[in-house]
Amino acid sequence: MMNPRTVQKIAFFSLFLSTLLIVVPVGMIVVIIVQKGLPAITWQFLTDVPRQGMRAGGIFPAIVGTLYLVLGAVAFALPIGLLAAIYLSEYARDNVMNRIVKLAIVNLAGVPSVVYGLFGLAMFVVWCRFGASILSGALTLGIMILPIIITASREALEAVPQTFREVSLSLGASKWQTIRHIVLPNAIPGIITGTILGIGRAAGETAPILFTVAAFYLPRLPKSIFDQAMALPYHLYVISTQVPNVDEKVRYGTAFVLLAMVLTVNLVAIVIRYKFRKQKKW
Amino acid sequence: MRKFGIENLNIWFGKVQALKGVSLAIEANEILSIIGPSNSGKTTFLRMLHRLNELEQNFRMSGSVLMDALDVRSVDLELLRKKIGIIFALPLPLPLSIFDNVSFGPRMHGIRARKRLTDIAEQSLKQAYIWDEVKDRLHESAFKLSGGQQQRLCIARTLATGPEVILFDEPCSGLDPVSTARVEETMLELKKDYTIVLVTNNVKQAARVGDRTAFFLSGELVELDTTDKIFTAPSNKRTDDYIRGKFG
Numbered sequence: 427m428m429n430p431r432t433v434q435k436i437a438f439f440s441l442f443l444s445t446l447l448i449v450v451p452v453g454m455i456v457v458i459i460v461q462k463g464l465p466a467i468t469w470q471f472l473t474d475v476p477r478q479g480m481r482a483g484g485i486f487p488a489i490v491g492t493l494y495l496v497l498g499a500v501a502f503a504l505p506i507g508l509l510a511a512i513y514l515s516e517y518a519r520d521n522v523m524n525r526i527v528k529l530a531i532v533n534l535a536g537v538p539s540v541v542y543g544l545f546g547l548a549m550f551v552v553w554c555r556f557g558a559s560i561l562s563g564a565l566t567l568g569i570m571i572l573p574i575i576i577t578a579s580r581e582a583l584e585a586v587p588q589t590f591r592e593v594s595l596s597l598g599a600s601k602w603q604t605i606r607h608i609v610l611p612n613a614i615p616g617i618i619t620g621t622i623l624g625i626g627r628a629a630g631e632t633a634p635i636l637f638t639v640a641a642f643y644l645p646r647l648p649k650s651i652f653d654q655a656m657a658l659p660y661h662l663y664v665i666s667t668q669v670p671n672v673d674e675k676v677r678y679g680t681a682f683v684l685l686a687m688v689l690t691v692n693l694v695a696i697v698i699r700y701k702f703r704k705q706k707k708w
Numbered sequence: 709m710r711k712f713g714i715e716n717l718n719i720w721f722g723k724v725q726a727l728k729g730v731s732l733a734i735e736a737n738e739i740l741s742i743i744g745p746s747n748s749g750k751t752t753f754l755r756m757l758h759r760l761n762e763l764e765q766n767f768r769m770s771g772s773v774l775m776d777a778l779d780v781r782s783v784d785l786e787l788l789r790k791k792i793g794i795i796f797a798l799p800l801p802l803p804l805s806i807f808d809n810v811s812f813g814p815r816m817h818g819i820r821a822r823k824r825l826t827d828i829a830e831q832s833l834k835q836a837y838i839w840d841e842v843k844d845r846l847h848e849s850a851f852k853l854s855g856g857q858q859q860r861l862c863i864a865r866t867l868a869t870g871p872e873v874i875l876f877d878e879p880c881s882g883l884d885p886v887s888t889a890r891v892e893e894t895m896l897e898l899k900k901d902y903t904i905v906l907v908t909n910n911v912k913q914a915a916r917v918g919d920r921t922a923f924f925l926s927g928e929l930v931e932l933d934t935t936d937k938i939f940t941a942p943s944n945k946r947t948d949d950y951i952r953g954k955f956g
Binding site: 519520589590591592593594595596597598599600603607608611612 | 758763787789812816869
């Protein structure tokens with residue numbers, strides 16, 4: 427028999443070690459990318475088009491491309507995802523049909539991203555005849571992040587106490603008024619969280635944009651949503667594996683910008699969420 | 709004048725029968741107290757008048773509930789709930805300011821004019837005897853009020869919708885004796901203009917405020933009579949036992 431205090435110490439130590447193990451890789455990724463990428467960041471790098479076969483110049487078109495894709499994906503997925511979440515949480519009765527819908531959403535979240543890419547190619551590029559374009563890419567990314575947004579929003583809606591709904595209904599408010607004025611405002615922080623996760627995912631994925639939008643080398647800004655575009659993750663892949671003799675600095679610089687963009691978006695969303703949370707009165 | 713007529717009401721939640729063949733009438737401008745131990749169906753009965761039971765997925769009923777000679781199930785739901793207010797067992801302010809809590813009902817019924825809303829709010833808060841305590845802090849969160857204040861705010865919020873009937877579902881179960889006394893005073897005052905149904909676990913409270921008292925047990929209405937009669941000479945032995953505290 428071991429002394430309970432020894433057991434406790436061992437338990438504490440293994441818990442602490444596991445937590446530390448999570449932090450170490452994340453911290454190292456950030457440190458290495460900042461260390462190697464930061465020297466590459468100049469005004470020219472951020473605002474110029476790639477030159478000399480992407481070995482010099484900047485990455486501006488890829489930054490803009492990624493921004494467009496993320497905005498497009500969220501603009502598509504957030505309204506649809508939120509409305510679906512409201513339906514599932516507030517209106518759907520517990521029957522076979524709705525269980526199938528919920529199961530489908532869970533499975534959608536588990537589909538590998540390259541499969542989304544193929545789907546986007548078949549659905550938007552070929553069948554809808556959008557071609558390889560920002561529209562196709564944004565829609566593909568949008569479908570990929572739908573399950574994240576739906577699941578997070580549904581959980582946020584379901585976390586609003588049932589009593590609030592009863593009180594609102596008991597005062598003669600309609601079901602929609604109850605959702606609009608009581609349930610939704612209190613679910614916003616959770617919905618924002620889901621959207622943040624979706625944005626991070628959409629900004630970072632390569633496979634879904636591979637066949638649907640990403641240009642190998644397009645040293646100009648896209649002209650419309652039917653134009654192809656460069657995007658940071660794909661650009662990073664290209665200069666790391668497809669183009670010989672790219673300076674390491676340029677590669678890490680690109681990675682740094684991608685990381686910084688995702689973190690900035692997250693930070694903005696966290697601030698918004700914090701403001702809403704502070705208003706929360708229960 | 710008869711406000712409610714309930715005939716042979718049965719209610720089930722799944723396989724459990726919560727009410728068994730209840731028939732009774734509720735008169736206008738009376739306070740009807742409903743007493744009984746837990747699981748006697750008194751809250752289910754109250755929520756039936758307001759059609760809140762329907763929110764449960766496996767709810768079934770038979771029999772009829774008439775309000776002003778109209779079946780409550782045929783009346784427009786929002787209109788019914790505007791006519792009938794309910795005060796829940798725990799104070800349940802909405803996560804809004806005090807003012808927005810009181811004006812929530814009227815706003816949802818389409819009143820937009822700021823002046824109208826302010827007037828309604830002031831009048832309702834006065835009727836619920838809480839105006840003096842909150843008039844300077846109307847835009848603070850309702851959660852900053854004490855439990856007793858919150859409950860009176862909930863009463864004001866219900867009054868603001870302009871109901872004809874107010875249902876109280878154990879309104880004082882979470883309150884201290886002083887707050888309880890204030891809520892009871894409010895109820896007696898409100899009786900002049902409203903029909904009140906009070907479900908309570910507190911037998912003494914029923915004796916203090918009720919005009920008539922009904923005793924529920926295991927989903928059945930055991931006895932209904934004037935409060936004096938119930939508390940001095942009940943005709944059913946089970947009623948007598950319950951009031952004397954022999955069970956429940």
